[in-house]
Amino acid sequence: MITGKNYIGHQASASGTKVFKTFNPLLNVENDWKFTEASIQEVNEATSLASEAFKTYSKFPGPKKAEFLRAIAYEIDALGEELLDVYTSESGLPKGRAIGERGRTIGQLRAFANHVELGNWVDATIDTAEPERQPIPKVDLRKMNIPLGPVVVFGASNFPLAYSTAGGDTAAALAAGCPVIVKSHPMHAGTGELIASATVKAAKKTGMPNGVFSNLNSSGIEVGQLLVKHPNIKAVGFTGSIVGGRALYDLASQRAEPIPVFAEMGSVNPVILLPKALDNRATDIAKTYAGSITLGTGQFCTNPGLILGIKSEGLTNFANTLAKEIVNIQPTVMLHPNIIGAFEKNKTRALSQTGTQLLAGYKNEVKPNFAKQVVTTVEGDTFLNNSALHQEVFGPYSMVVQCENSSQLEDIISRLEGQLTGTIISDDNELISYSSLVNALQDRVGRIIFNGVPTGVEVCPAMVHGGPYPASTDSRFTAVGVDSIKRWVRPFSYQNWPNELLPDALKNENPIGIFRIVNGKLTKESI
Numbered sequence: 390m391i392t393g394k395n396y397i398g399h400q401a402s403a404s405g406t407k408v409f410k411t412f413n414p415l416l417n418v419e420n421d422w423k424f425t426e427a428s429i430q431e432v433n434e435a436t437s438l439a440s441e442a443f444k445t446y447s448k449f450p451g452p453k454k455a456e457f458l459r460a461i462a463y464e465i466d467a468l469g470e471e472l473l474d475v476y477t478s479e480s481g482l483p484k485g486r487a488i489g490e491r492g493r494t495i496g497q498l499r500a501f502a503n504h505v506e507l508g509n510w511v512d513a514t515i516d517t518a519e520p521e522r523q524p525i526p527k528v529d530l531r532k533m534n535i536p537l538g539p540v541v542v543f544g545a546s547n548f549p550l551a552y553s554t555a556g557g558d559t560a561a562a563l564a565a566g567c568p569v570i571v572k573s574h575p576m577h578a579g580t581g582e583l584i585a586s587a588t589v590k591a592a593k594k595t596g597m598p599n600g601v602f603s604n605l606n607s608s609g610i611e612v613g614q615l616l617v618k619h620p621n622i623k624a625v626g627f628t629g630s631i632v633g634g635r636a637l638y639d640l641a642s643q644r645a646e647p648i649p650v651f652a653e654m655g656s657v658n659p660v661i662l663l664p665k666a667l668d669n670r671a672t673d674i675a676k677t678y679a680g681s682i683t684l685g686t687g688q689f690c691t692n693p694g695l696i697l698g699i700k701s702e703g704l705t706n707f708a709n710t711l712a713k714e715i716v717n718i719q720p721t722v723m724l725h726p727n728i729i730g731a732f733e734k735n736k737t738r739a740l741s742q743t744g745t746q747l748l749a750g751y752k753n754e755v756k757p758n759f760a761k762q763v764v765t766t767v768e769g770d771t772f773l774n775n776s777a778l779h780q781e782v783f784g785p786y787s788m789v790v791q792c793e794n795s796s797q798l799e800d801i802i803s804r805l806e807g808q809l810t811g812t813i814i815s816d817d818n819e820l821i822s823y824s825s826l827v828n829a830l831q832d833r834v835g836r837i838i839f840n841g842v843p844t845g846v847e848v849c850p851a852m853v854h855g856g857p858y859p860a861s862t863d864s865r866f867t868a869v870g871v872d873s874i875k876r877w878v879r880p881f882s883y884q885n886w887p888n889e890l891l892p893d894a895l896k897n898e899n900p901i902g903i904f905r906i907v908n909g910k911l912t913k914e915s916i
Contacts, residue, residue, distance in 0.1 A: 391475065393424040393578075396585045397431050398438040398600040399593060404428050409608035411578050414481035414722050414729075414758040424578040427605035427612050436621040438600025439539035439568040445598050447536045447566040450893070451901070453595075454564060455502035460591035461555055462498040465491065468583055475579045480549050481722040481758065486685070490550040497557055497848055501564040504871040510534070513894045513905040517916060518885070529885050531895040534878035536566035537649075538623030541616045543637070544574035544581055545628040546724055547688045553577060554584035554604060557848075557869055558626030558651075563601070565877035567624070570603045572613045576725050578606050610636075617641050617650075624877060627652040628690070628868065630783075631859045638862050651876045652862045653855060655781040656809040657694035658843040659802065661830065663823065665816040666840075667703025674814055675710035678787070679718060681842040683762050686721045687785035688728070691810050691843040694781055697790045697798055708789050711764055712749035720751055720759045723784065729758050732784035736763055739782055744771035748789065760784050769797045779806060795826065802829045807857025807864065810836045810843040833857060835864065 393408070394401040405428035410419045427435075446454075465472070476487040504510055511533040518529035540562040545552035552558070559569050573581035585604035592601055605612055617625055617640050625641060627634050627650065634652030641650045666674065681693050698704040723729040739745060744767050751761040762785035769792035772778050778788065792798040802811075811834035813820065813827065820827065820839075830837060835856030846854055846869055854869035855861040861868065866876045883891060893901045897916040904913055 391422045391579045391582055393422055393582070393606075395425065395427045395431055395606050396582075396589050396602070396604040397435050398442075398603055399589055402431055404431055407608065409575060409578075411479045411576060412725055413478050414725055415477075417757040420478055420579065422579050424582075424606045426607050429615065432605065432612060432615045432619070435570050435600070435603040435605060436539065436616070436619045439570055439603065440600075440621040442568045442598040442600035443536070443538055446568055446601050449566065451505040451508045454566065455506040457591060457595045457597055458498045458502035458505075458560065458563060460595050461588050462495040462502075464587035464591045465495055465498075465555060465584060468587055472580070472583050475583060476549055476577075479577045479580055480724055482685075482724075487550075490548060493848060494550045494556060497551070498555065498560050500848065500871055501560045501874070504874065505564045508894065508901050508903040510871070510874055511894045511903070512880075513903060515895060515905055515907045515916065517908060530882055531886065531891065532880055532882045533892065533894050534875070535881045537877050537879055538567060539570065539621055540567045540624045540626060540877055541570050541572060541613075541622050542626040543572045543613060543629065544577060546574055546576055546728065547690070548628070549574070549577040549580045550584065552628045554581045555588055557873060558628070561871075561873040562624075562626065562877045565874050567877045568601045570605065570616060570622070572616055573604055573606050575606075575608045613637070614640060618644060620644075620646065622648065624648055625650040625652075626876070629654065631655040631781075634862065635859070649876070650862055651866060651868070653690065653809070653868045654859050654861065655783075656690055656856070656860045657779065657781050658691050658808055658810045658812070659695045659697060659805060659830070659834075660693045660812040660814065660843070661798070661802070661826065662696065662698035662704065662707060663813065663815045663819050664699055664701055664703060665819045666814045667698060667701060667707055669816050671703045671706040672710045675707045676714050677842060679711055679714035681844045682715065682764070682787045683718045683721070683785045684844050686723050686760050687762070688724060688783065689844050691846060693812070693843055694787050695790065696787055697792060697801060699792050699794060699798060704791060708748055708766060711789070715749050715762055715764050716751050718762065720755045720761055720785075722756070722758050723760050726758055728783070729760055732760055732782065732786070735780070735782040736784070736786055739778065739786070739788070740765060742775055742777055744768060744775070745778070762786065764789065766791060769793055769801060773797075773801060773804065795823065799826050799829050802826065802833060805833050807860040808834045809854065809856045809860045810834055810838060812838040812841065812843055814840055835860060835867070
């Protein structure tokens with residue numbers, strides 16, 4: 390049941406005076422629930438509890454943290470239809486999407502449980518002492534990853550479950566041994582409260598310290614700012630816009646003790662169409678990309694917002710087919726009036742740029758909050774000379790850039806801002822002739838896709854969901870998959886430490902049986 394309260398550790402709380410409601414974009418009405426924004430006192434209490442909880446939770450062994458993560462997954466599943474109903478009421482997304490995203494959320498939690506239970510993620514490295522070494526004896530050094538401290542996670546607008554309250558950032562931080570305070574997204578406060586209630590219930594059942602998890606409501610930016618500036622907070626996770634992510638990054642860097650902000654931000658996800666592929670299957674490629682551009686009303690961080698090709702009959706056929714197909718797709722609802730307002734504003738701005746031509750746009754009347762998809766086109770020179778055309782239009786929008794030749798195409802790729810993904814559509818052995826283009830694209834993205842679409846992010850260890858700035862604030866890390874745990878830890882060394890006082894991962898006898906690098910050799914053997 391939704392109460393509208395915050396979770397300050399294990400307790401529900403509503404001491405603030407500011408209240409707000411969420412919005413049903415499909416029905417174009419406010420939802421009935423009222424949510425109380427967290428007060429300064431509640432922010433301070435949540436951070437204090439998290440700091441205290443860190444002292445014990447950071448020392449918990451992998452199996453105990455795994456028990457907690459699996460319990461969260463179980464309690465989320467146990468929410469049943471109520472969660473699905475609230476999710477759809479606050480997002481306008483269909484029930485099938487809610488079911489799929491719930492499954493992904495549960496799957497992520499269980500994947501991290503398995504990961505920390507296995508224990509190899511600590512990257513234990515041991516270099517034993519050599520007291521007889523000349524001219525200087527070698528000391529005993531043992532290194533492993535340890536958690537950073539309390540983490541703030543900002544709920545995402547476009548994924549109310551998988552990137553929000555108990556989504557990937559939260560699961561990874563909890564797996565690492567970091568207490569989490571979630572700044573709930575105001576558009577999905579009810580969904581967030583239900584997930585928070587399940588998380589708190591799991592924490593109590595598994596004996597987690599009070600403060601290992603909190604969930605704070607906020608309709609604006611004030612609560613988030615207080616959290617990022619608070620000295621008890623040691624890292625931040627964010628998924629959203631470049632403006633929002635950069636603001637948090639700057640705020641965190643201005644602290645007396647700067648902290649890392651792991652923000653996954655905007656991306657136009659360039660798609661390169663090579664000539665042979667266009668000659669042989671321009672129509673099929675266009676149909677596929679019409680579906681990808683409009684999937685989920687274009688509200689994915691991996692939406693293909695930029696399509697590039699070399700001028701040819703094939704590219705013309707592609708553009709003409711894409712124009713026909715895009716307007717045959719029935720428009721769907723966006724997440725919130727503010728989201729579609731930004732879409733219309735940014736779409737208009739893009740269309741107003743000199744040299745931009747409208748290829749096609751949906752023209753029929755639609756219900757409130759439904760987005761009319763658009764595809765535009767520009768010349769390669771125009772795109773090169775106007776950085777405003779590089780900016781993301783969040784929603785069902787894409788731009789076809791018509792390049793004069795492969796050199797201009799490569800030049801455009803080289804000058805792009807950092808992106809989450811890059812896609813190459815190619816036929817036969819065509820790609821062999823474009824190795825420099827591939828290298829240029831690799832320098833600009835976190836993941837390269839061959840003959841596919843960027844929409845869809847598989848949750849597995851090999852996935853990289855990140856990229857050069859501004860796709861993310863640190864291209865060395867992924868926001869998806871179990872390797873995302875590495876954002877919330879730091880390496881730490883023990884020198885000449887008594888064996889009996891070392892963490893189990895570094896003890897001579899290797900009591901937890903993990904893989905370690907001992908004197909340069911990967912082994913499970915004891916020392």
